[in-house]
Amino acid sequence: MGLGVSLRAVKCRSLIRVSVAVTVAAGLALTGACGGDSGGGGGSGGGDDSLTVGLLLPGGGASRFGQFDRPLIEKRLKELCPDCPAANVAATLEPTVQRQQLDAMIARGVDVLIIAVVDPTALRSSIEAAHRAGIPVVAYDRLAQGPISGYVTFDGATVGRLQGEGLLKAMGAKANGGQIVMMNGATIDPNAGWFKRGALSVLDGKVKIGKSYDTVGWRPENAYVNMTGAIAALGAGNIDGVLAANDSLAGAVISAFEATGVRPLPPVTGQDADLPAVRRIVAGEQYMTVYKPFKPAADAAVEMAVALGRGETVESIATGTVDSATTKDIPAVLLPSVSVTVGNIKNTLVKDGLYTINQICTPKLRSACDKAGLTP
Known part of the structure; x- marks a missing residue:
């Protein structure tokens, strides 16, 4: 069941610091998060309380992901952790580049991932690699294949x-x-x-x-x-x-x-x-x-990511479940749309x-x- 996939055993004390570990483009290295060099990847931070969130989007700039989703996700992360540094975004329309970005985040050792996949099939092996590394994945807007732990989209x-x-x-x-x-x-x-x-x-x-x-x-x-x-x-x-x-x-x-x-x-x-x-x-x-309305989607994705990164369930956030080609009963939030x-x-x-x-x-x-x- 998706809810139980890759939940991290992160024990948070008085402060959870959330940051977004990302690349600006395919070839750039991931920057360090608020906890320094140690965070992520199975909670091996050696006493570091930081929680890093990797964010990958299939578009930036003038796209809806660049104009709306990115700033809303960044804002919600900052609300949940006021002391965290500003977020950056890894964005691409190319499946091979997005896979490289995702693999880089896994290697860096982020604690949880939010990803709007370009190509679910092409990214499946990398999402499986995240699972093996103990990194939960929240699929955003588009349903990813592999052992994801949550899904937020519009119906x-x-x-x-x-x-x-x-x-x-x-x-x-x-x-x-x-x-x-x-x-x-x-x-x-x-x-x-x-x-x-x-x-x-x-x-x-x-x-x-x-x-x-x-x-x-x-x-x-x-x-x-x-x-x-x-x-x-x-x-x-x-x-x-x-x-x-x-x-x-x-x-x-x-x-x-x-x-x-x-x-x-x-x-x-x-x-x-x-x-x-x-x-x-x-x-x-x-x-x-x-x-x-992008704000409810961004809010739900961030709330799922933070809960999963803390080792908590997302039952109180999800409104139902969905099945992907590879995973059953994924906790999901399906939001309404409006004709304009x-x-x-x-x-x-x-x-x-x-x-x-x-x-x-x-x-x-x-x-x-x-x-x-x-x-x-």
Whole structure:
């Protein structure tokens, strides 16, 4: 059972110092944590009370992981341990690089890992190595393979269902018998299949799927090529909607349509509430996105990690269990998502402090923002 996997026998006294041991890029060495050179790796700190947390994300910079997940995780760690040094993040889209980063953290001897895997299969052996080293692993956002001890994510079936429902609503009369293109995520990401199944639960029997693509690496440039091919094969005027699995793919889909000069654009879905996507929604280029409140996810992942690092269970944090391809009954937190269209941006994204109206409403969008009720 996942709950019992790799629990560390760390006996914490008056102060637990938490730090994030990470690399800035693939080739950089891990920095020391607040306990000096000794910490981690089976509690061999020789009396050191520090608790080091390794954090690996599949994106940084302008990605949602860089913009939202990273600072929220860092903030929660600091709340749990005010005296700990600032956190850094190891981030990459490349499975081989992420594996190197994970192996480096194991070698450094972190006490617990939080990881959003790029490729669960490629990382499995490294997660098994972490288990052998006595390092519990919390899978974040994406379900990892191997002996993980906890999992925090958003319900992928709900995400896909919200996308499918939004697309059908936007298609209007064409929702019965119209033709769509599905721009799915990467097959190596288990969430992509989860989103797709959720969407199909709504779309099956309602629309014709003219083309369906699995986007290698979730890369927009691949989605652009695929969408260009779909337009050539089906005809731009014969595509009544596009189910794009996230906002980056949605942006590429829209760019492919714009290159044809066809107007108006068919409705396009998205996910993650990226700022460029929110602006496209205001401009009428993208119909909707799925907003996943990142703070509850970051909080739950950090709380699981700290509990596991202290040798405690996560029963009071988990809301249920899930099974991976390798591990049964993994303690899990599955969080809800929210559909966002132009009509509820203010009551969702702005209300939650994700963006300000001034961030969304560039001078070019001022008129559209006024029409949408997005006024300071």
